[in-house]
Amino acid sequence: MSKLGFVGTGSITVAIVEGLHAGEAPAPAILVSPRNAQNAKRLAAAFKGVSVAHDNQQIVDESDITLLAVRPQVAEEVVRALRFRNGQKLVSLVAGIGADTLQTWISEKVDIVQAIPLPFVAARLGFTVICPPDNAAIALFDRVGSTLGIEDQRSLKVFFAASAMMGLYFGLLETASDWLLKEGLEGSAAKHYLNSLFAGLSHAALNSGADFPDLRHEFSTKGGINEQLFRVFSEHGGRSALHEGLDAVMARLNKA
Incomplete structure (x- = not known):
């Protein structure tokens, strides 16, 4: 699997990383943000393939798939400060901010996918909604539960609301x-x-x-x-x- 990078190291990042290491298949190399130092340090200590980045830009530079896992209130500030590669895969876990809005914050044209992983992915029991259906994102979240690919943003928002x-x-x-x-x-x-x-x-x-x-x-x-x-x-x-x-x-x- 491609190298993963998490911008944001809150509870959902912790759950995904734990879920990836709970299965029989080897977990991919993972780079996590230093933003939450306590969580980042704990993950790096617990799992051999997890490293803590110096900053968020290193995550974008070195990951094949970047997962955006920050609070909606700070998402714009965080994203605008980053430089992406054209065509880079960005999986956003941020509720309420659509792919079109995210793209306006990024100078480069990136491949944006939105996903709604739930905390239960830590035990590989998650049901993750992915919009639009994307093979790489589906392969990732199938390792920590099951997935549902959907095409339209309104349905995605309905699922986000249900997760509340x-x-x-x-x-x-x-x-x-x-x-x-x-x-x-x-x-x-x-x-x-x-x-x-x-x-x-x-x-x-x-x-x-x-x-x-x-x-x-x-x-x-x-x-x-x-x-x-x-x-x-x-x-x-x-x-x-x-x-x-x-x-x-x-x-x-x-x-x-």
Whole structure:
């Protein structure tokens, strides 16, 4: 595999590097940014093929595929400071900034691909959306999970919006745990029960050919407590709140 260079060494870079080293196939040579010194040093110490660059320009100069993994707020400043080679492959992991916008920040004509890797790539469980479908990017992210290639930017933004539900997911667990503790359960028991419950439900969804409404009915006995809880949740605006939240995230992505 081509030499990889990561501009930005945050949590998603760490997850990808760990995932690449978790498989049986040898990991490629990897150059990481010194921007997050703690993460960069830890990766270089843990994996033989990982080196820390002197600066971001060295990453661009020496990598075959450059992955942009910085916060959207600093992306323009970081990208404008770099000199690329014509035709160089740039895989952007930055939410809300399209390929056309990225190209306006770069003097050279580069081959830009956008991807949405999730933190689970560390355990090679990721599902990475790639736009447009690109053989090199697909080959890379297939090594840390599975991939979906899509052609249009709007669908990419929809997937980006959906990825914003990670915090909501853990917030739901947190809220449920708070209730269990209020009712007298110990913290460790509440955490273990909720983790097992949601892991089992995810396993059922992944291994069933049924759609979500069908699964909801399958796991909700008519007149039972599961049906009751979903009804109360819906009647008090739970479903509409989620839709409104996703709409707000989508509006933010459309403005970027």
